[in-house]
Amino acid sequence: MAEGAASQEEQSPETPDSPSPISSFFSGSGSKQLPQAIIIGVKKGGTRALLEFLRVHPDVRAVGAEPHFFDRSYDKGLAWYR
Numbered sequence: 001m002a003e004g005a006a007s008q009e010e011q012s013p014e015t016p017d018s019p020s021p022i023s024s025f026f027s028g029s030g031s032k033q034l035p036q037a038i039i040i041g042v043k044k045g046g047t048r049a050l051l052e053f054l055r056v057h058p059d060v061r062a063v064g065a066e067p068h069f070f071d072r073s074y075d076k077g078l079a080w081y082r
């Protein structure tokens, strides 16, 4: 995971070729950011346990409740997600 985070940070947020909706993810602008990792799993698959294990790490900031974006609110778009 640390390697992935490092390589993402190497991508400059000021690059003109990257005006995607997730650009604020890298900007450090203080705006709400999209997650760097998403836990996806079936019901009773142990996703809550995985989230709690990850939350213990001091460099990890995790959401409180499961947002259920992809199965319940995907049609509302990324604006809702933020």
Ligand SMILES: Nc1ncnc2c1ncn2[C@@H]1O[C@H](COP(=O)(O)OS(=O)(=O)O)[C@@H](OP(=O)(O)O)[C@H]1O
Binding pocket: 041, 042, 043, 044, 045, 046, 047, 048, 049
């Ligand atoms: N490592 C490991 N091994 C075996 N079972 C495990 C493990 N981690 C979590 N669990 C069990 O997974 C159940 C919860 O899964 P979820 O977090 O996906 O639950 S939920 O669907 O979001 O409610 C929940 O099962 P139930 O207690 O039967 O509900 C957990 O006990």
